[in-house]
Amino acid sequence: MTLSLAERGWTAFFAEQCGEEEAGLAPMRILSVHRSRLTAQAESGSVRLWLPVGARTTDYAVGDWVLVQPDTLLLHRRLDRQTLLERHTAGNAATQLIAANIDTLFIVTSCNDDFNPARLERYLALANESGAEPVIVLTKADTVADADAYIAEAKALQRDLSAVALDAKSPTAAEALARWCGPGRTVALVGSSGVGKSTLLNTLAGEAQETPQLTGAIREDDAKGRHTTTARSLHPIAGGGWVIDTPGMRTLQVNDAAFGIGTLFAEITELAPLCRFRNCTHHHEPGCAVLEAVAEGRLDAGRVARWRKLIDESAQPAVAPPRAGGRPPPRRKG
Template sequence: MPVRIASVHRARLSGQSTAGAVRLVLPLGAKTDGFAVGDWVLVEPETRDVRRRLSRRTLLQRRTEGGREPQLIAANVDTLFIVTSCNADLNVARLERYLALANEAGTTPVILLTKADQVDDPAPWRTEVEGLQRDLAVVTLNAKSPEAAQVLAPWCGAGQTVALVGSSGVGKSSLLNTLAAKAPDEAQATGGIRESDAKGRHTTTSRSLHAIAVGGWAIDTPGIRTLHVSDISDGLDLLFAEITELAPECRFSNCTHSHEPGCAVRAAVAAGTLPEARLERWRKLREENLSNTPVETGSRNNKTTRLPGRRR
């Protein structure tokens, strides 16, 4: 029978079936690190033995510093809710990393600006992020208000899966409790933030799948302090579409948009149509992606994978 992975732990998996929550049994010697919350698997109805993982439509993953294999975040996600707040937590460079991650995975990114009720006017916060990517949906809300579920309903209906990502303290757990209409004794724990820098502490410690009141599913994730980019060339091209589209007009096909003559991208900066800070953030993410993305070398029958190292 089909079962959806609801949580992944070091030595066990749990899932959701039409009959409710089930504890799954892995084949002897199998590891859990090949499964992501949101995966679909086929299991034996009587024994709950996992027989096969079904193909994923989308996969959110990241490479941790020093890690040889990517860390799986969530699978089969339709919409990625990138949660930040109307305070000092908002960081456009960090939001661009999440957007590139969503783009590469093939999910639809939506930026949620929480704690809009705690500022006089959320419009400046909204304006700061609306231009980060073309056709980007940006929603301001109070994560604890029932109205938040109504506003987000278009992405949360039956057959839809959303994942929540963002820093600790931005209101992900509060928003999940609202979307899932959880009773107080079932609610995800929430925590406060430091007034000095709006940083929160981790209240969610593992990824988990939850039913949404309007029919969809939500995947909650722990706060991510550092999001390294790798394997996201296509995601960056979509994020920085204005630079991607100008690049073919440069005199040199391998233009780095930093010092070469005849650079169409630098010309746009000079003309004031492309902010210098935006170009600098593109350059930083591009270099980081090149440095962190493994490449295969060697002959066809003797290939090895290595990190290329920093490029100039």
């Protein structure tokens, strides 16, 4: 099947980055990133790319657009990203690239013990920072008597936030999410293991997917699941869009995400400039507008505590783990 650039998610944003001297290069989109290789979606199908000397696969994210020599499949360069979802992992100073050039981030949780507002807020902060639109997708809605209560609690996490409850196995799930999955659009799925991301991907992809993703059950006692997706990959959606599946994330650090946190906690962020002192920490100072709102019942104390925690975490630099033998890493020259 031949796919046009527009059908693969190409927009004017990417076209404007290509100079006349690059007219002979082929735009391709990264389908998967492995330790030693990249695969990309060409006009005619999936191909394996060859990297230039000195390039690393970790420099690329699923969803990236790259320019490629069509005869040798040598990657020439990556185009600037419109959006980028990334995160820090524990004990690692480098960021992990999760997905690039996504329009919508489906934050998948389930209508059971997996529903955790504090963890969802972390996902939302990263989504806001990435530039993609976040949507809370509540799976296993068919297993509870009142899914609307979960929807209401999810929507309360951020202004104008969309939340959808569904049964990931049902064909109607694709209909519920169709507004974000149109032709040329790209969505990514994130969430804990066992919440139904792979099941949802299979439902969205329908017959467009050659090999369905493996799925696994969750434990009944704690609603936890095991990883069935082991790598990020880009898949076509039956409606003409694209979806990126990601492995479940056991830890989710929030570093250098002040904008994303500010958007998430807009009702608190807007009060901070009204404090008496410019450097107010919102812990104990007199004339603190945030503390006054908590005392008057206009702000939830628990939400303010989570806001403080994320702000403090975001301000901390990521630290690389110590090298073997306890020796510090060598200093870079220059």
